[in-house]
Amino acid sequence: MKVLISFCLFIISLSTQAQGSISGNFSPAKDFKWVIAYELTPNGERYSTDAAVKDGFFNLKMPTTAQPGIYRLVYAVPQDEFYIDVIYNKKETVKFNFDLQHGLTIINSLENKWYNEYFSKITVAQDRLLEYYESGNESQKKYNAIISDLNSLQTTFEENNANTIAHKFIKANRSYIPKEFENLETFLKNKKQHHFDHLNINDPILQGSNFLTDKFGSYVFSALPIDITTKEQLTTEVNKNVKTAAELLKTTPSGFQIKAFYQLWKIAEANGMAEVQDYIFKNYLKKIAIADSNQKLVEEIEIASRLRIGAVSPDITWGTKDKKHSLLTMEKAEHYLLIFWSSTCSHCLKELPQLHKEINDIKDLKVIAVGLEDDDTNWKKVSATLPGFNHAIALGKWESEYAHIFGIQSTPTYFILDHEKRFIAKPDSDKEVVEILEN
Template sequence: MKVLISFFLLFTCLSIQAQGSISGNFSPPKDFKWLIAYQLTPNGERYIADTAVKDGSFTLEMPATAQAGMYRLVYAVPQDEFYIDVIYDKKEDVKFNFDLENGLTITNSDENKWYHEYFSKITAAQDKLIEFYETQNEPNKAYTGIIKEITTIQASFEEKHAATIAHRFIKANRSYIPEKFENLETFLKHKKQHHFDNLNSTDPILQGSNFLTDKFAAYVFSALPADISTKDILESEVAKNVKTTAEFITKTPIGFQEKAMHQLWKIAEANDMGTVQDYIFKNYLKKLAQTNNNQKLVDEIELASRLRIGAISPDITWVAKGKKHSLLTMEKAENYLLVFWSSTCSHCLKELPALHKELKDFDNLKIIAIGLEDDDVNWKEVSSTLPNFNHAIALGRWESDYANTFGIQSTPTYFILDSEKRFLAKPESDKEVVEFLEN
């Protein structure tokens, strides 16, 4: 009987644990069909559950094995753009409304309400301080009031919500606040010096969320001298901040370090900071990814670096009239056009003849058409109808060296190079090629 009672109690506990849920309503309903829940961990996202969204509503029953922490609810692709992050503490169900225009509203879950309330209030107060420094640089009552407001909000939320997961974020978000008036230059100097003071880089829940990586990005790309005059100086200062960040997280899990450095690399890419991209990859990200058995990431970044706007194109060779030719030793021209195509591609057979006709009067343009082919029979026939192009062939098609080197995913693919054979543009169609060259 004791065994049966123990089993019954255990079963009851498990059943209770399994009853936790995340539910909500989406608007407009027609735009939402499915929801996938991932737990955010230092080493990436861990799949937990999924469910259909019916008429804009869903209920996601969380398994008993789900751990307390931060969860990502993905509702569309790409998954790194269309998601909602919520705290699931296993103590209360989470309910919310999400509108594409108005955003997220938590309707049940005190912890999530506190989390959003804190960041809303502290951000508004910090914005007041920024606005003050934009218009004034002398102490007054307004400055004193702003400092007091920021201090009070921070202390109040840290004290009231100490036993919550939200508290980890609230405490880690505490930023430098001067005890007495400081001019803008001094304030920014001290703010940078104390940026990492409260960031607990060893907390696995913080590591799993975007919180720490966003903090690192803010430091790397914003904590900069005010008198930067050239792009070279800017990228040098950003690289110094990358180094400081890398040193700060050196004892964290490899997966987290990789995520943090990749995030910085992507921001550098978006801001056309090629030197910073190369610095991050060569000094940190490549080694981290290889240690983490993520060769795919290494390959993707090496491809992106090869094809980056401003980078010199990899070489292409071909034979014409018994003589070997090369892109990199080709005679000087104002522009070069690379066209990756296939003689069995219907789009290519439509676009290339039209392009050939449109470009016949572009005297200072050299064109190289690279056929991705299984054999040369059809290619010879079709390429002969395009005499103004220089023709190279890549046998093996998608598995050919050229397809891999240039990351060709579809045909036709176009690259426009400048006079130094550096990547200048990547048009999507023959019409965009002509438009770019004309303008």
């Protein structure tokens, strides 16, 4: 759950500073054990403090050195999925209730209420304008009412919340509003042209949050001509938008550039836009990540690119010096199953014999089982019990070449290839392997 609330950590008296805190209740209580606060900066997350969650209640005491800005409250792993982003203004004390089913309820904090109320109302008003266009409505009166409502909401919230952190977001979120009636095509062109008019992309607080990266993402993948009819046209237009975004990002810190381009790369990945992924990585993200000594990210993306659905699998070889076999040169089959396992892995020893039995009758299937091993002693014994598989060995286990090429982090790991040896599925279990192959 990703919600923006306000954080108050500091009460300033005439001559002393008191340590601020944030408290609240999580529900269901049994599902929460701890909470960690990170300051969000243009160059990434910076640890601030943490606290235990007892019977659903927590109380975070923030350092007096903590600065106003956006803080990320992480309550589970993976950390990039289970968090609440908060505004910390050093003026308010915040209490809230958070329920996994019903979401967030702020008990106090005017700034957060302003923020949440604004985005709730402006989103509804913007949706009304899009619904007007989509419905083919021709009522000038209704159109004018929608435009008036958008102007009134934006102006009111900007005027009432000046000099707050929330105001930075409210002002930056001001989108294009027509002064008079425009058809859909004209509206979308103008909306794209003015997308960045009010975005202060050099504001470190905005850079630290997800707000700016989301704005870049909406521009790149949504600010598109309405007459696109082919995948090639879509790719071309999206890449043009990436280039425009890259020009704007030049003035921002490298850490923020990496975050922004990586977000675009992930959106392209989620939408199966491999050409866009490659364009972003090769022209921008890889260069900036290397310059910033972020080799880990480069390797992560290179592995993901090698293994993405539709890509031809890297080669695997096995056999003796006199008789070598290769995945890419082996005889044709309708499907290929790659299994990465280990003879010392208890899950493997349980799953593989059963899988060997269940897929034995599946026609036109070839299986290559790669053992990630420290030595071949036990591997020889176990692999001999699975005669229906082609067996390769990768000495060095997790540090082996195949473990790196295929990004193996646990065993067993499965990949299913089509007749051209392209990835078509990455099953999570032996049962899923059988289900996919049988269907």
